[in-house]
Amino acid sequence: AQTVTQSQPEMSVQEAETVTLSCTYDTSESDYYLFWYKQPPSRQMILVIRQEAYKQQNATENRFSVNFQKAAKSFSLKISDSQLGDAAMYFCAYRSASSSGSRLTFGEGTQLTVNP
Amino acid sequence: SAVISQKPSRDICQRGTSLTIQCQVDSQVTMMFWYRQQPGQSLTLIATANQGSEATYESGFVIDKFPISRPNLTFSTLTVSNMSPEDSSIYLCSVGMRMVYNEQFFGPGTRLTVL
Known part of the structure; x- marks a missing residue:
């Protein structure tokens, strides 16, 4: 079974600065998708960014980008x-x-x- | 994308009663899912709602406790039966759209409090 681990329960950043959120996962599959979702206090789940595992290029959406390291099974989000x-x-x-x-x-x- | 609505948005219920949550999508979708988010925690999949057949439940969730209906490609209901305070959670409906980069879109959620 796949597992996803986020080791940082809380993070803080100053306005206008940059922050990186960490994520690691465990899978035996070679083809998969990874996502970052945002849930504000309104509780609505909003898709921030997606990454297809077969793509080597890191996904970018405006101020949001990812660092996808397939071999290390790491998928961090930079804001x-x-x-x-x-x-x-x-x-x-x-x-x-x-x-x-x-x-x-x-x-x-x-x-x-x-x-x- | 898909526009998803859920009813009710929140409810407070007495233990031992049941609540049915409705999920309506503005377009026909193949896959509909129900998730539970307990206070301060992540999302856990309850079941996949299949149109025309019984729902597929995840480990730890049973049909008697969480019966699901999926009468057509735009609508589903989740019932939380014989509720206890441990059922207090946010329940979220989600739809999968393969043609949109395999994304899943979420409804606004139903906040359930059981006294």
């Missing part, structure tokens, strides 16, 4: 120019690429605080 609206719980998630592997496996989450 640049942090904004107050980035404050939320961030979840790393894994999904198999197999036709039967539709479920998402989530990490424990990292609570991000952005200080003005």
Whole structure:
């Protein structure tokens, strides 16, 4: 079974600074997807960024980028120019690429605080 | 993407009663999922709601406690039966869309408190 680990229960960053959230995972599969979701106090889960395991290039979405290290099974999220609206719980998630592997496996989450 | 609504958004219930949560999607989707998020914790998959057949439950979750219906490709319900305070959680509906980079989209969640 796949597992996802986020070793940082809480992180804080100054507004306009950069922060990196860590995520590691364990799988025996070679093809899969990785995601970062954001959950603000409204509790709505919002997809931040996705990465396909077969792609070597790291995904980027505006101020959000990932450092995907497949051999090390590491998938960290970098938030640049942090904004107050980035404050939320961030979840790393894994999904198999197999036709039967539709479920998402989530990490424990990292609570991000952005200080003005 | 998909627009997903859930009803109710929150409820406070007495132990021993049951609550049915509805999930409505604005487009036909193949895969619908129900997750539980206990206070301060991560999301755990309860079951996959299959259209036209019984739901597929994850380890630790049983149909008698969490019966699920999926009458069509845009709607599903999750019932939390014979509730106890340990069932106090956020329950989230999610849909999978293979044509959209295999993403899963989430509803706004239902916050359940059991007294």
